Amino acid sequence: MFDRFNENKNCLIKIEFDGTVLDALEGEMVASVLMAAGIMNFRDAPVSNTPRGPYCMMGVCFECLVEIDGVGHQQACLVPVRSGMSIKREKAKRLISDDLVC
């Protein structure tokens, strides 16, 4: 879990994570914003279904992968927040049946 040094600043950007609205500041990365909201568990690993969260924060570990605006496997540590972004947790292996449901 992370906290902002300056909580008083106006968080003008609103993003959504699995339906919950989160506040963010310009320039912050998706991964940081999730961690500041107390979310450390970003996805389930495809092999064992165990939870994973950011490890390197520089684009090499691929542990912070999330779905952003419908596109899967986005590195949350490299993507700056944009207003209205919809982020979803990734759940282990994708199944064909999941895609058919949508």
Place this chain on the structure above:
Amino acid sequence: MTLCVDVVIIGAGPAGMSASNMIHEYGGRAVILDEQSEPGGQIYKAIDRVMRDRPNELSWLGSAYHDGARLTKKFRSQAKDYQPGSMVWHIECRNLDGLYNIFYSQAGVSKKIETKYIVIATGAMERPVPIPGWTLPGVMTVGAVQSVLKNSGMYPSGKLVLAGAGPLVLQLASQLIGAGISILAILDTSPKGSFLKALRHFPRALFAGDYLYKGWNLTNKIMQSNIKVYRNVTELNASGDGRLQNLSFKVNETKHCLKADTLALHEGILPNVQLTRLLDLEHVWSPRQRSFSPVVNSWGETSLSGVFVVGDGAGVSGARTAEYSGAIAGIIILERLEYIKESQRDLIIEDRKFRRLLDEGIRPFLDTLFPAPERIGEVPDKTIICRCEEITAAEIREVVKKGCSGPNQAKAFLRCGMGICQGRMCGTSVTEVMSKALEKKPADVGAFRVRPPIKPLSLEEIVTLNDN
């Protein structure tokens, strides 16, 4: 239509920015492709935004960080073809016109550029530190915590433990102390006697004396704080239910346990060799830094003519050396493109080479004081080595017993290195574990081959490549 240019620089850290600044200063032009959304690389991450929005944080982020603004200012004013958020996913060697093709993805759209020269300035990454439980959310690297600190002005809010050895541990601890953030403990894993061994390299380190002064200050700051420092730490384990909760470790055979929310690991840094391996360049193993790096000559050129590797990606030497190396590659390219004369080129090169020589003086001292850990080859059996495919050290040792001869065969047997990170996280550890198990030198064990695309792409992006 494909864009055709003289120079493409990959990476906008100190080396890449410096190459760009040099090339633009003498009238040349370069396209800069950088994965991040702002210039600065890892070391000067978000420096411009910190100066603009959070200047009060500069006092404890430190002068070495603030120094990056000198480069970014010039870079932003000159580099008109700077393309942030660009992930290079393939480089094709010279086609019939004698050009290289670079493929990159930007905002979900892939493009191709043809270029005469390539400067690879993709820097370094932290050495992945496999310990039991390191896949739990909450276990990160020291660099990761620092990255969040610089980029987003955030700090770990629960119980924080730093573990490992290296200048970055001291730097992060000092930054957090300066910011008034509490650190529960520092677990120093550097072996006994490192300081005495490092003293042999002290005279040469004096040529880069400001690092020694800084290091001394950082160490003092930690000593004067009330942070509990455990020395000679071994057998570090992380555990918890769905997230990091407990740490256990040994100090001289005594077992200790701590409750923790965030663990920041660090055991030095490694060149990021993804692109240089993709190009199949020759790599050498550095026994001192325990990592592979591409072979380059004194101006950074590789065995592929026109392809340069500068900065930590060519062997870890720090930001200032990276800056000099970037400038040297830039000036060589300018002369080949006939923007400057040979005599002018040599004058600038000699100056940068001299400054680089002085700056590099600190390296043998630092590398001996914080030696790259040999114990990664000996991690406990149950430790996950490949995080993506969840392959343990035991499984790798088992295939070695069955006759597996190297990392690439291990891929076929186990899928280690074939997950989403494409071997970035397990590459060095697989080489280390196999090296111990095979009783061969890491240089003889070798490393994973790297294949394109080196970043995950949607099929749609590949299919629409020629439309862009």
